[in-house]
Amino acid sequence: MTRYQAHEQGLTGLKLMAKIREFERRMPLLSEEGLIRGSTHPSLGMEAIAVGVSLALTDGDAIASTHRGHAHTLAKGADFGRTMAEILGRSDGYCGGKGGSMHIGVKEIGVLGTNGIVGAGIGIATGAALASKQKGDRTVAVSYFGDGASNQGVLAEAFNLAAIWKLPVLFVLENNHYAQSASVEDMVAQPDLSRRGEAYGVPSFNGDGMNLPEVFALTDAAVSRARAGEGPTLLVFDTYRYLGHMAGDTEIYRSADEVETAKKNDPIANLLEQLINAGVVTQEEWETMTKQIFEEVEAAEQFARNSPFPGVSEAFADVYAKGSSE
Amino acid sequence: MNAEMKEMVTWRALNASLHQILEDHPEAFVLGEDITTWGTGGGTYGVTRGLLKKYGRERVLDTPISEEVLLSAVAAAAARGTRPILEIMYSDFAFLGFDGIINQAAKARYMFGGQFDTPVVIRTNGGSGIGKAAQHSQSLETLFAHIPGLEVVVPGTPGDAYGLLRTAAASDNPTIFLEHKNQYYDRGPVGTDPIPFGQARVAREGAHATVVATQQILAYSLQAAEELAAEGIEIEVIDPRTLYPFDMDAVYASVGKTRHLVVGHEAVRDYGWGAEFVAQAVEAAWDKLDAAPVRVGGARVPIPYSQVLEEAVIPSKDDIISAVKRTLC
Ligand SMILES: Cc1ncc(C[n+]2csc(CCOP(=O)(O)OP(=O)(O)O)c2C)c(N)n1
Numbered sequence: 001m002t003r004y005q006a007h008e009q010g011l012t013g014l015k016l017m018a019k020i021r022e023f024e025r026r027m028p029l030l031s032e033e034g035l036i037r038g039s040t041h042p043s044l045g046m047e048a049i050a051v052g053v054s055l056a057l058t059d060g061d062a063i064a065s066t067h068r069g070h071a072h073t074l075a076k077g078a079d080f081g082r083t084m085a086e087i088l089g090r091s092d093g094y095c096g097g098k099g100g101s102m103h104i105g106v107k108e109i110g111v112l113g114t115n116g117i118v119g120a121g122i123g124i125a126t127g128a129a130l131a132s133k134q135k136g137d138r139t140v141a142v143s144y145f146g147d148g149a150s151n152q153g154v155l156a157e158a159f160n161l162a163a164i165w166k167l168p169v170l171f172v173l174e175n176n177h178y179a180q181s182a183s184v185e186d187m188v189a190q191p192d193l194s195r196r197g198e199a200y201g202v203p204s205f206n207g208d209g210m211n212l213p214e215v216f217a218l219t220d221a222a223v224s225r226a227r228a229g230e231g232p233t234l235l236v237f238d239t240y241r242y243l244g245h246m247a248g249d250t251e252i253y254r255s256a257d258e259v260e261t262a263k264k265n266d267p268i269a270n271l272l273e274q275l276i277n278a279g280v281v282t283q284e285e286w287e288t289m290t291k292q293i294f295e296e297v298e299a300a301e302q303f304a305r306n307s308p309f310p311g312v313s314e315a316f317a318d319v320y321a322k323g324s325s326e
Numbered sequence: 327m328n329a330e331m332k333e334m335v336t337w338r339a340l341n342a343s344l345h346q347i348l349e350d351h352p353e354a355f356v357l358g359e360d361i362t363t364w365g366t367g368g369g370t371y372g373v374t375r376g377l378l379k380k381y382g383r384e385r386v387l388d389t390p391i392s393e394e395v396l397l398s399a400v401a402a403a404a405a406r407g408t409r410p411i412l413e414i415m416y417s418d419f420a421f422l423g424f425d426g427i428i429n430q431a432a433k434a435r436y437m438f439g440g441q442f443d444t445p446v447v448i449r450t451n452g453g454s455g456i457g458k459a460a461q462h463s464q465s466l467e468t469l470f471a472h473i474p475g476l477e478v479v480v481p482g483t484p485g486d487a488y489g490l491l492r493t494a495a496a497s498d499n500p501t502i503f504l505e506h507k508n509q510y511y512d513r514g515p516v517g518t519d520p521i522p523f524g525q526a527r528v529a530r531e532g533a534h535a536t537v538v539a540t541q542q543i544l545a546y547s548l549q550a551a552e553e554l555a556a557e558g559i560e561i562e563v564i565d566p567r568t569l570y571p572f573d574m575d576a577v578y579a580s581v582g583k584t585r586h587l588v589v590g591h592e593a594v595r596d597y598g599w600g601a602e603f604v605a606q607a608v609e610a611a612w613d614k615l616d617a618a619p620v621r622v623g624g625a626r627v628p629i630p631y632s633q634v635l636e637e638a639v640i641p642s643k644d645d646i647i648s649a650v651k652r653t654l655c
Binding site for chain 1: 359360363364365366367388390391392393394395418419422456457458459460461462625626627628630631632633634635636638639
C-alpha cells in the first residue's frame with residue numbers, strides 16, 4: 001500500500017469511526033427514552049475493528065455479526081437512518097421493525113445479520129464461505145465474535161471445517177476483555193487466544209484493535225489469502241468497550257479507573273494524531289468534519305423517529321417463502 | 327396453605343428458594359453465566375443474589391458462555407452424585423445444548439436400565455413481552471414436555487416459583503424449570519413449603535367454563551374472569567403448574583362442573599401443549615362437554631421486535647374472553 005492510499009483510507013476510516021461513535025453514543029439515550037425495547041449493546045471504543053476490517057472488503061463479501069453489531073453493519077455500508085429505524089422498530093428499518101438491534105440483516109451489502117445468539121456468527125460465516133467456494137465467486141466471509149463467544153463449542157468445529165476445506169473465511173475475534181460481566185482472565189485459561197486457531201491449522205495473528213491501519217493491514221492480507229484459495233485466518237484484536245454491556249449495566253465487575261485508562265488509547269484520537277502529523281488533515285478541518293458528522297447522524301435519528309411503526313399485518317408475513325405454505 | 331406467608335416478588339421468591347435448597351442439599355450447587363457479577367451480583371434477574379457470599383465459589387460458579395458443554399456436563403455431574411442447578415440465561419440458548427438435555431440427561435436413567443439418576447435442574451426463562459425479539463422470547467415448554475424423561479415446570483406466581491423450585495431440586499429427574507421473563511417483578515404471597523409436581527391449582531372458581539392457562543396467559547385469564555363476571559359469566563381458572571407430570575384429574579373435575587373448556591398458552595398454538603390437554607379431555611370426558619373446546623395460543627410466527635407486532639402475535643385478555651364466549655354459544 002502506498003503512503004497516499006494509507007492516508008486516503010485513513011481519512012475515510014477516521015470519518016466512519018467518528019460517525020459510528022456518534023451513532024452508538026445515542027443508544028443509551030434512546031434506551032432511556034423508552035424508544036429501544038429489549039436490549040441494545042453499544043460498541044464505543046471498538047470502532048477501529050469494524051471499520052478497519054470493512055475497508056478491506058467489498059459489497060459482495062459477507063459478514064456475520066454479533067449482538068454488539070451496529071458498527072459492523074454500518075461499517076459494511078448500511079444506511080445510518082435505516083439502521084436506526086430498525087433499532088427503533090420502525091417500518092423503514094432494514095427488517096421492517098421485526099428484528100431490532102440484535103437482528104439487523106442487510107442482504108444487498110452482505111450483512112447476514114447481527115445475532116442474539118453468542119457465537120452463532122462463527123458457524124454462519126463458515127457457511128457463507130462454503131457458498132463462496134461452491135459458487136466460485138471469490139467472495140470472502142467475516143465472522144466477528146467476542147472473547148466470550150470464543151468459548152462456544154461451534155468454534156472448534158468451524159475452525160476445523162474451514163481449515164480442511166480451505167474456506168475463504170476470516171474469524172475476527174474482538175477481545176474487549178469482558179463477556180457481559182465475566183472477565184476474559186476468569187473465563188479463558190490460555191491468554192493467547194490466537195493459539196486456538198493455530199491448534200486447528202488456521203493461521204492466526206494478534207493485532208492492536210485500537211489502531212485502524214494495523215487492523216486494515218492484517219485484514220487485507222488475510223482477505224488476499226482467502227481470495228487466493230489459501231483458506232481461513234484468525235485475527236485476534238485487543239480492544240475495550242467504554243460503556244457497559246448494555247443500557248442499565250451497573251458495571252460492578254470493573255473499576256472506573258480501568259475504563260478511564262483504556263480510554264486514553266482511543267482509536268479515533270490515535271488515528272487523528274497520525275493523520276495530523278502526516279499533514280493529511282488539520283485540527284480545524286477535523287472540527288468542521290465532526291460538525292458535519294453530527295448533523296448527518298442527527299438527520300439519521302430524525303429519519304428513524306419520524307418513520308411509522310409497521311402495520312400489524314406485517315407480524316404474520318414472511319414466515320414462509322412466498323407462494324408456499326403461507 | 328402454609329403458616330408463614332410473606333409477600334414477595336418472583337425473583338426474590340426464587341432467590342429464597344435457592345438459599346433454602348443449598349441449605350437442604352449439601353450436594354447441590356448452582357452455576358451459570360454472569361450469576362454473581364451482573365447487576366447487583368445476582369445474575370440477569372437477581373435470582374442468584376447473595377448465594378456466593380453465603381456458600382462460596384465451590385457451590386456458586388460463574389461459567390464461560392458454553393451452553394453445549396454445560397448442559398451435558400451437568401447431566402453427568404448429577405449421575406455422579408451431585409445436584410447441579412444450572413441457569414440458562416434465556417431458554418432459547420438451551421438449543422445449543424439439546425444433546426445434553428434430550429439425548430443424555432433425559433435418557434440416561436432409562437437406557438441404562440435404571441442405574442443412573444440425573445437430578446439436574448435447568449432454570450431458565452421463556453416468554454415475550456419486553457421486546458427481546460425472536461431469539462430471546464420463545465415459549466418452549468411444549469418442546470420440553472414432549473420428551474420422555476423430563477419434568478417441566480411453569481410457575482405462574484411467586485409462591486409457586488418458590489415451592490416448585492424446591493421440589494425440582496429434590497427431584498431425582500432432570501427438570502426444566504421455566505420462569506417467565508415478564509413476571510420476575512410480579513408480587514404475591516409465598517409460603518415456606520415445597521409444592522408437589524402434578525397438582526394443578528384452581529386460581530379462581532367458576533361455574534360456566536373452565537380456562538386452563540399458565541404464566542402470562544394465566545394472568546390475562548384472571549383479568550378476563552373479572553370482565554366476564556361483570557357480564558354474568560363465571561369462569562374457573564386452572565393453573566396446571568407442571569406440564570409434566572400434569573394433572574388431568576383437576577381438568578376433568580372442573581369440566582364436570584362447567585361443561586366447557588378453553589386452554590390458553592403463550593407458546594405457539596399449533597402443536598402446543600393445549601392441544602394435548604384438549605385431546606385428553608375429549609378422550610376421557612367427552613360426555614362432560616357441552617361444546618367443542620377452544621385453544622388460544624401464540625401465532626405460528628417467531629416473536630417480532632416492534633411492540634405493535636409483538637402484541638399482535640401473543641394472546642391477549644380479549645382473546646381469552648372471545649374464546650370463552652365461543653365455547654359457550
Ligand atoms: C448463546 C448465548 N448465551 C448467552 C447469551 C447472553 N449474552 C449476550 S452477550 C453476552 C456476552 C458476550 O461476550 P463477548 O462474546 O465477549 O462479546 P462482547 O459483548 O464483549 O462484545 C452474553 C453472555 C447469548 N445472547 N447467547
